[in-house]
Amino acid sequence: MKKFNIFLGILTLFALSSSTFAQSDPKSDKIIKASQDKFNSLADVTAEFTYTLTSPDLKKPVVKKGKVTLKKSKYMIIFPDEEMYCNGKYTWVLMKSDTEILKSDFDPKEDLSPDRLYKMYEKDVKSAFNGEEAGANKVTLFAKNDDGDIWKTLLWINIESKLIQKAIMYARNGSQYTYEMTNIRVNTGVLDGVFTLDEKKYVDQDWILTNQSEK
Numbered sequence: 001m002k003k004f005n006i007f008l009g010i011l012t013l014f015a016l017s018s019s020t021f022a023q024s025d026p027k028s029d030k031i032i033k034a035s036q037d038k039f040n041s042l043a044d045v046t047a048e049f050t051y052t053l054t055s056p057d058l059k060k061p062v063v064k065k066g067k068v069t070l071k072k073s074k075y076m077i078i079f080p081d082e083e084m085y086c087n088g089k090y091t092w093v094l095m096k097s098d099t100e101i102l103k104s105d106f107d108p109k110e111d112l113s114p115d116r117l118y119k120m121y122e123k124d125v126k127s128a129f130n131g132e133e134a135g136a137n138k139v140t141l142f143a144k145n146d147d148g149d150i151w152k153t154l155l156w157i158n159i160e161s162k163l164i165q166k167a168i169m170y171a172r173n174g175s176q177y178t179y180e181m182t183n184i185r186v187n188t189g190v191l192d193g194v195f196t197l198d199e200k201k202y203v204d205q206d207w208i209l210t211n212q213s214e215k
Helices: 002-012 026-041 114-123 199-203
Strands: 045-054 062-071 074-078 082-086 090-095 100-105 125-133 136-143 150-158 164-171 176-186 208-211
Touching: 026 125, 026 136, 026 150, 100 199, 125 150, 199 208
Parallel strands: 100 208
Antiparallel strands: 045 062, 045 176, 062 074, 074 082, 082 090, 090 100, 125 136, 136 150, 150 164, 164 176
């Protein structure tokens, strides 16, 4: 489902690692490691973002605006037409056009999460430093193999905050996924309750709840 590709990209922006980049530029490795350390030191992160998809199959780009909130393994991603919540135990996906909610058990080994994505980047990419641009360090990540959809990612990591402010992901089919982050805020005291969906509220409004949880 395309919506999960979007969610994955958003989480990826906050989930870069670090220690074992094959054939990496030492400077890019240092920059990414500093970004990872900064993210790990934060209690929570919220940001607004613009997602843009260009593709040979599309006549014009698809542009969506949203908001992401992260707190360790918990996350909430909001688009006007769909939302995703994870409280570390369950994951909910709201599909507003269908007035349907998909609920499933959260599996840290299988589901999307910043913690899982850190591990993915440890061994699956090599990196290169491309200089400074508009107050950010520009870094390129290259996939080591042909298994994934994304073969290259450009990152702009803010020099002062050490957090990613922009990314462009290049897919093997010619598509490009651009994420631009704005209004990034950290350590604002996000409460754990925001990551748990109030199922009853939606069921009372005649939403369909498809419960795939085994717990």
